[in-house]
Amino acid sequence: MSPRKTTSQELTREIILEKARTQFVEKGFQQISMRSIAKQLGCSHGAIYYHFKNKAELFYTIVEDDFSKLNNRLEETIQGSEDDSTKLYNILIRFIEFGLNHQSQYEIMFMVRNTEVDSLSQVAANHSYQMFAQTVQSLSKKKLEIIDVWSAFLALHGFVSHYRGYVDNFDEVKLAAKSHVNFIIKGLNG
Incomplete structure (x- = not known):
């Protein structure tokens, strides 16, 4: 010991x-x-x-930290000098990249379910999703319905969920991720 x-x-x-x-x-x-x-x-x-008043606060701090990292990546992409189509592509690919390069964080952010902490983690999740939805909507070539953006998010989440635990990082499935993102963009701009 x-x-x-x-x-x-x-x-x-x-x-x-x-x-x-x-x-x-x-x-x-x-x-x-x-x-x-x-x-x-x-x-x-x-x-x-000394650092955290209870387990729920500790868990929430982890979730909030992780969503902040994801949001910062999205914000950096939005601030880039690329055209809207490239930014949209980069937003979607960076979501997958984040999920597969930070698998334990992703799991806590999107997959751990517990009634005691769901309400706490939902605040950070909702803020992040709103940022994602507004960005996708603003970068899309056409006016999207709410369900279109939600479907794109679920397609990204499904990709990450499918490969999580089977690959060590994004680079192992980079080509499949690029193809998947192009497929999602066709659906959004269709």
Whole structure:
């Protein structure tokens, strides 16, 4: 057994978030406690409570962090100098790239379901989806219905879900991802 960390300065929020993220993915929200996270970190559970008031706040912070990273990637794409068609393509491909290069984050963001935290994580998810939907709508060559944008999102999610756990990263399925995104764009612009 490793010695316990004695000061909160040694135990950063980032270290806690990374260890907790792994445990939430591997075991599920219900099976994880602040004590089990502390045990994995080799510290007291009080040291974690110094940074987070409870398990739900810790989980929400992870989800909010991950959605923020995804949103930043989308924002960077929107701010680029490419034409709208290229931006739309890049938005869709970067979503897949994010999902496959950050599989544990993606799983927590889009696949972990628990009534105790759904309402918390839904706020971050809704904000991110609204950003995605508005961007796709504004970059599309034609006026899209809500269901069109939702269908495009589900097609992206389905691609990531299908390959998650079977590939290590986006590069392994890059050609299939490009083909899939082109297919989605044909449907949106059809």
